[in-house]
Amino acid sequence: MITTPRFAIEQALRTVPFSMSADHVHQAHEIYYLLAGERYYYINQRVYALQKGDLIWISKHDFHRTSNKGSGSHERILINFDESFVATPMPVAPSSDHNPLLLPEKSFLLRPSAEEQRELEHLFRQMLDEYHQEHAYRQMYLQSLLLQLLIRIRRIQSAAPDTIAPERSEKQQRVYSIIEYLHAHYAEKLSLDQLAGHFFISSTYLCRIFKQTTGFTLVEYLQDVRVQQARAYLRETNWKVTSIAEKTGFDSIAHFGRVFKQYTGHTPLQYRKKHQKEQGNGR
Template sequence: MLEHIRLTYGQEEEDFFFEQIHRSQPFSRNNHHHSTFEIYYLLSGQRRYFIKDRTFDVHAGDLVFIDRHDVHKTSDLGPPGHERIVMNFSEIFLTGGVEHPLVPPAIFEVFRGGGHLLRLRPDERNFYQSLLDKLSREIAHQEPGWNSYVRLLLVELLLYAARQTERNDAAAMESVHPVHKKVAEVVQHINGHYGEPLELTAIAAAFYMSPSYLSRSFRKVTGFTLMEYIHFTRIHAAQKLLRDTGLKVIDVASAVGFENIGHFDRIFKRITKMTPKAYRNLNA
């Protein structure tokens, strides 16, 4: 039986979401991404975490920071069963949509770059555990002013983490499994060459893998088929061009690797649930 605390707060896409849950059975989450920041704290057990283009082995007491829109997926590492806390929040949840003296932009740097994972010393773990316990109590009881206190605790957590990231060697915590390292290289290749023709057989040959082995390994590690990930990466890049430039839709499609505008329209709508033109109008 699952025992957990769960709260979704706000009108936009999960302005603030908090969940603490214990699982005793094997569990693997499919890939997903969202427009909010995410903090993941593992209380017990072990997990494997694919984030953007890297795979980390996460142990009890580790903190994971995931930037907005970064693809991520968790899976079992070692014996099944784990307990974790997940928080998602939007920037507007902390700032109210205005520049706020208590929320310096630097605190969001903990989500960016190649860090992602913060391995805590025992004294640091006690500090973070205390903050998370306070967050849990505020959310469980929801006394007057609880949401303001949650914001303050979250800012404190982020400020403390931002100070520690410089001494953190996240590379040393990446998975050493050869398949995970090879898939990470393939993902990095796609991220850097999505505007060019990308085919399974050519990618497999470039990385000295058979097409079938690459397909199986890629899906197991990332949760995507290879083509799904190529489409996702291209559409993500197209969204940025539609938001930030005045390029015609046909030129956006070409820039991100689609040779056929009809194919681009279909894939864009499948992933975003709207047409490229509607997306541009919404984000004008």
């Protein structure tokens, strides 16, 4: 099959519970459409409850992941694309309420009407059919379909009376506060008892609501935060691995290496070399 650079679309059906093991980030834009079932979608430390027909726009560089909700069975369509794939020049004038930029700068959740869902799904089917064929002018046609989709999304968004907000129950608000604390203090030696005392709740209750809200245990989430920061240090600095392990709160270089490989599939040095090679090829 002919590959199309800078653009990918896939449809997936999962009949058993599935949760992503860690936050991740792309250098491209992402569109996630839920065809069936329910999902939790986490974007930048906030959780959105998705239902059938919901569409999520994830901007470049926003950390995100999905996790199980309800029965676990779900079907979705996922699109990743680089803005350079869109052939028509993007608006360069300042955006306004009447003429917003075609590519949104912030992530958001849309809840289209039944009619809007049918229109979106028709476009998705056309894109999937074209993507898996080898017709003449394939890339141009995919570009035109993507432009139609982006315009449709922006029109639905502009007609929506209110943005769908993240979940904000009292329990979730408390977990958001804990998450913000972890992101601010990941470099410190943190313990469950210390966190529970800081938020005036029992350690058992803290663990339970954190798992229910995020899909992570507290330890898993803290390790994810530390690994994400370590990845940034490995990409952006020349610090020694031992120094990075210390600055991200790991108690030993061995523990750091083991956890880092578990989350990324690479040792810290392998990750740094891989990134440097990719940067060199991009020049």
